[in-house]
Amino acid sequence: MRIAQDSKDLPGKWYNIIPDLDFDIPLPMGSSGYPLSYHDLEPVASSALIDQELERNIQEVSIPREVAAIYSDWRPTPLYRAEKLEQSLGTPAHIFYKYEGVSPSGGHEMNTAVPQAYYATLDEGVKRLVTATANGEWGISLAIACNYFGIQCKIYMVRSSYDQKVHGRYAMEMLGAEVVPSPSDKTGAGKKILSQDSNSPGSLGIALSEAFEEARSRDDTKFSWGTVMNHVLLHQTVIGLEARLQLRRADAKPDIIISSVGGGSAFGGLIFPFYKERDQEIKMIAVETAAAPSLSNGRYAYDYGDAEGLSPLLKMYTLGHSFVPPGIRAGGLRYHGISPLISALYREKQIEARSYTQRQVIAAATDFARAEGMIPSPECSYAVRAVLDEALDCKQKKKSKNIFFLMDASSNFDLAAFRDFVDEVVEDQPSLDKEVQTALSQLPEVPAH
Amino acid sequence: MRIAQDSKDLPGKWYNIIPDLDFDIPLPMGSSGYPLSYHDLEPVASSALIDQELERNIQEVSIPREVAAIYSDWRPTPLYRAEKLEQSLGTPAHIFYKYEGVSPSGGHEMNTAVPQAYYATLDEGVKRLVTATANGEWGISLAIACNYFGIQCKIYMVRSSYDQKVHGRYAMEMLGAEVVPSPSDKTGAGKKILSQDSNSPGSLGIALSEAFEEARSRDDTKFSWGTVMNHVLLHQTVIGLEARLQLRRADAKPDIIISSVGGGSAFGGLIFPFYKERDQEIKMIAVETAAAPSLSNGRYAYDYGDAEGLSPLLKMYTLGHSFVPPGIRAGGLRYHGISPLISALYREKQIEARSYTQRQVIAAATDFARAEGMIPSPECSYAVRAVLDEALDCKQKKKSKNIFFLMDASSNFDLAAFRDFVDEVVEDQPSLDKEVQTALSQLPEVPAH
Numbered sequence: 001m002r003i004a005q006d007s008k009d010l011p012g013k014w015y016n017i018i019p020d021l022d023f024d025i026p027l028p029m030g031s032s033g034y035p036l037s038y039h040d041l042e043p044v045a046s047s048a049l050i051d052q053e054l055e056r057n058i059q060e061v062s063i064p065r066e067v068a069a070i071y072s073d074w075r076p077t078p079l080y081r082a083e084k085l086e087q088s089l090g091t092p093a094h095i096f097y098k099y100e101g102v103s104p105s106g107g108h109e110m111n112t113a114v115p116q117a118y119y120a121t122l123d124e125g126v127k128r129l130v131t132a133t134a135n136g137e138w139g140i141s142l143a144i145a146c147n148y149f150g151i152q153c154k155i156y157m158v159r160s161s162y163d164q165k166v167h168g169r170y171a172m173e174m175l176g177a178e179v180v181p182s183p184s185d186k187t188g189a190g191k192k193i194l195s196q197d198s199n200s201p202g203s204l205g206i207a208l209s210e211a212f213e214e215a216r217s218r219d220d221t222k223f224s225w226g227t228v229m230n231h232v233l234l235h236q237t238v239i240g241l242e243a244r245l246q247l248r249r250a251d252a253k254p255d256i257i258i259s260s261v262g263g264g265s266a267f268g269g270l271i272f273p274f275y276k277e278r279d280q281e282i283k284m285i286a287v288e289t290a291a292a293p294s295l296s297n298g299r300y301a302y303d304y305g306d307a308e309g310l311s312p313l314l315k316m317y318t319l320g321h322s323f324v325p326p327g328i329r330a331g332g333l334r335y336h337g338i339s340p341l342i343s344a345l346y347r348e349k350q351i352e353a354r355s356y357t358q359r360q361v362i363a364a365a366t367d368f369a370r371a372e373g374m375i376p377s378p379e380c381s382y383a384v385r386a387v388l389d390e391a392l393d394c395k396q397k398k399k400s401k402n403i404f405f406l407m408d409a410s411s412n413f414d415l416a417a418f419r420d421f422v423d424e425v426v427e428d429q430p431s432l433d434k435e436v437q438t439a440l441s442q443l444p445e446v447p448a449h
Numbered sequence: 450m451r452i453a454q455d456s457k458d459l460p461g462k463w464y465n466i467i468p469d470l471d472f473d474i475p476l477p478m479g480s481s482g483y484p485l486s487y488h489d490l491e492p493v494a495s496s497a498l499i500d501q502e503l504e505r506n507i508q509e510v511s512i513p514r515e516v517a518a519i520y521s522d523w524r525p526t527p528l529y530r531a532e533k534l535e536q537s538l539g540t541p542a543h544i545f546y547k548y549e550g551v552s553p554s555g556g557h558e559m560n561t562a563v564p565q566a567y568y569a570t571l572d573e574g575v576k577r578l579v580t581a582t583a584n585g586e587w588g589i590s591l592a593i594a595c596n597y598f599g600i601q602c603k604i605y606m607v608r609s610s611y612d613q614k615v616h617g618r619y620a621m622e623m624l625g626a627e628v629v630p631s632p633s634d635k636t637g638a639g640k641k642i643l644s645q646d647s648n649s650p651g652s653l654g655i656a657l658s659e660a661f662e663e664a665r666s667r668d669d670t671k672f673s674w675g676t677v678m679n680h681v682l683l684h685q686t687v688i689g690l691e692a693r694l695q696l697r698r699a700d701a702k703p704d705i706i707i708s709s710v711g712g713g714s715a716f717g718g719l720i721f722p723f724y725k726e727r728d729q730e731i732k733m734i735a736v737e738t739a740a741a742p743s744l745s746n747g748r749y750a751y752d753y754g755d756a757e758g759l760s761p762l763l764k765m766y767t768l769g770h771s772f773v774p775p776g777i778r779a780g781g782l783r784y785h786g787i788s789p790l791i792s793a794l795y796r797e798k799q800i801e802a803r804s805y806t807q808r809q810v811i812a813a814a815t816d817f818a819r820a821e822g823m824i825p826s827p828e829c830s831y832a833v834r835a836v837l838d839e840a841l842d843c844k845q846k847k848k849s850k851n852i853f854f855l856m857d858a859s860s861n862f863d864l865a866a867f868r869d870f871v872d873e874v875v876e877d878q879p880s881l882d883k884e885v886q887t888a889l890s891q892l893p894e895v896p897a898h
Contacts, residue, residue: 002522005454069450072451073451084597102551104822106859147822171824174818174824176819366623369623369624370624370625375620
């Protein structure tokens with residue numbers, strides 16, 4: 001059941017959580033061990049985005065008129081109450097979810113792609129954005145946004161996805177983006193990997209290294225992050241800001257808020273506005289894949305965002321930048337680290353983390369699809385598993401709670417995943433302890449000052 | 450740019466166009482040459498749907514409360530003005546489109562799947578619906594709707610799609626539907642085909658024959674049509690009824706209305722409410738694929754809806770029920786006939802028809818996607834080609850017109866089509882004249898009374 005929607009729920013400002021935290025968010029650092037300044041970041045990032053990344057005092061950032069006009073093409077996104085699911089579970093809990101799948105790309109990534117493309121037009125001489133993508137959800141979003149503002153778009157796509165998940169590649173190319181399989185022989189980082197393994201399937205970390213290198217080497221090109229960074233989470237707060245108003249209208253204060261986490265941008269955008277205004281305890285659960293359990297099994301340390309150490313060092317829960325997660329359907333959750341903001345909240349015990357294997361999420365996703373008539377994306381299925389666990393816990397304890405979660409994308413862009421659900425062919429990976437230990441032993445040594 | 454949406458735009462009644470026509474709509478007929486009665490149709494169809502199919506006097510049919518509650522999960526669907534496309538074309542025309550891709554299945558098919566599943570619950574002893582699907586869009590919609598109402602769902606899926614377009618199959622199975630590749634050895638019709646060609650790739654006509662046969666043979670099972678029939682077009686009028694109110698709010702009277710046509714249900718649902726209320730001439734264009742040009746190249750005659758002659762005879766523009774359209778990406782447009790209502794309107798010169806080849810629609814779909822940030826489905830790309838032609842005609846004549854078209858689905862469920870767009874690997878079929886002549890020579894002979 002859709003909660004009544006009102007175009008006035010679209011906020012005029014994004015919410016920067018940092019001033020409201022009573023602990024520090026460590027700054028990005030260079031390998032020299034000094035915090036990076038505006039000027040250090042300038043060669044790769046748009047100036048407005050650097051300001052947003054480093055901002056520690058201003059709580060609200062106005063959404064530019066040009067961005068708001070595009071947001072309003074699909075925002076506010078709908079909020080649903082999953083009554084049919086509640087009934088099928090026989091739970092006294094009330095389950096709500098916000099659905100970001102109505103965006104032009106079918107996912108929440110549009111929320112940051114649009115402002116990033118817009119801000120690129122404000123920097124003199126900038127004509128191109130370069131980024132990295134795995135399955136293509138982020139690349140498609142950035143390609144669409146670049147078209148809106150007449151910016152060129154170059155995308156390094158993980159080679160195994162480029163070869164297998166061809167729909168993502170073709171969609172980006174149809175949208176006019178230049179798509180290069182990574183590792184490529186176009187960059188030093190790519191050549192280095194290929195010299196070690198000419199058949200390398202690539203990884204998001206490698207693709208990020210190639211994109212960084214290109215952004216550094218060209219004055220007309222800036223790098224674009226799809227997740228992890230503060231400014232990306234800032235843009236994603238439109239999700240939580242809208243949801244807060246929508247839930248208020250439904251007279252439902254959330255007791256539990258749940259989202260899957262890959263880099264952490266959807267989760268952050270969802271919970272920050274609730275974190276600020278909570279007048280009661282809210283359990284906030286970040287759900288990871290057991291194939292890349294950064295919060296659950298990682299170390300809180302400065303590490304690189306990419307495989308080759310070209311990105312800034314970020315203080316985050318990480319499995320080590322050399323860790324390559326096993327192949328799972330939920331490609332959006334395959335990343336070695338997690339947003340510094342989410343990492344700090346976890347460090348301070350403000351949020352909880354939980355991880356599931358692929359096999360554990362299959363039944364939950366199927367239950368949800370049959371009750372609600374909407375098939376969750378592979379990534380969102382992890383959140384759905386946690387939602388069902390919490391709802392069944394309410395049933396057992398005969399206690400009603402408001403459970404609110406994020407459906408961050410439509411399922412449509414990763415249909416091959418359905419085969420796993422139906423045939424239950426999923427093999428859960430064996431323990432990753434050894435791989436994680438190896439990668440953690442390769443964390444960069446950062447000089448102390 | 451989205452035109453402001455208002456939940457009040459969702460109509461309370463569907464619109465039956467037949468009483469407003471000043472010409473007759475021929476009734477479905479048996480092979481004996483007599484019009485079919487309620488009782489003739491009862492073995493295969495739900496009683497409420499038979500009433501709606503045969504209704505010739507009542508203009509409005511109330512949407513049941515149970516159906517309206519589900520419609521409101523995604524309806525009213527958004528209406529957009531394609532300003533960025535107008536600018537890129539440099540046309541004085543104003544281009545509007547209604548987007549049905551926000552439904553749970555991603556397409557307009559949900560509009561009739563929901564009432565069909567609901568009405569099945571009203572007939573005593575009915576527990577199952579059986580249908581036929583090509584790529585799966587219709588089957589997914591019906592599977593979702595059946596879950597809402599606790600009805601079982603059985604789907605005969607064209608074997609070539611079952612093998613190749615596996616995402617559709619897996620989605621239906623994840624939703625709990627039973628999916629059988631057609632031709633199967635489960636029905637007489639299927640066995641007959643297999644005895645002639647054990648490797649038959651199947652066709653929608655064959656799958657329909659199998660589904661009919663099953664519905665006839667089981668008391669607990671009714672057949673469900675995805676398009677063609679009057680009652681399906683009736684349900685689809687929610688599209689046009691909403692659009693009329695939305696365009697009025699935008700102060701835009703449409704001069705030209707455009708939609709792709711396969712069986713004709715989306716087109717009919719779009720134009721009927723405008724047909725009734727027009728106080729000026731509106732050019733209404735049905736856009737076909739040149740691979741199945743029923744209106745442009747077919748004959749107006751009684752013909753079967755399925756391959757084996759198990760369905761009622763319908764008076765329609767048809768290429769002959771034995772005609773098998775060549776394989777094209779827009780599987781939803783591959784059908785030998787077209788709705789009797791649309792056929793009659795065309796016969797009476799109330800609407801226009803136009804056909805394009807695959808190659809002709811590729812550039813148009815790409816132009817649209819890059820300007821508007823939304824990739825049209827393969828089916829909708831045919832309409833987009835006509836929209837661009839009309840908009841460029843306005844440019845040449847320096848005349849502003851309001852062009853309104855239907856984006857009847859999200860593109861996401863047929864992503865392989867992108868490859869054709871990007872690589873331009875599409876080979877347009879040679880002339881189909883010979884195949885059409887052969888099929889037309891096999892039209893049923895209907896006794897005159």
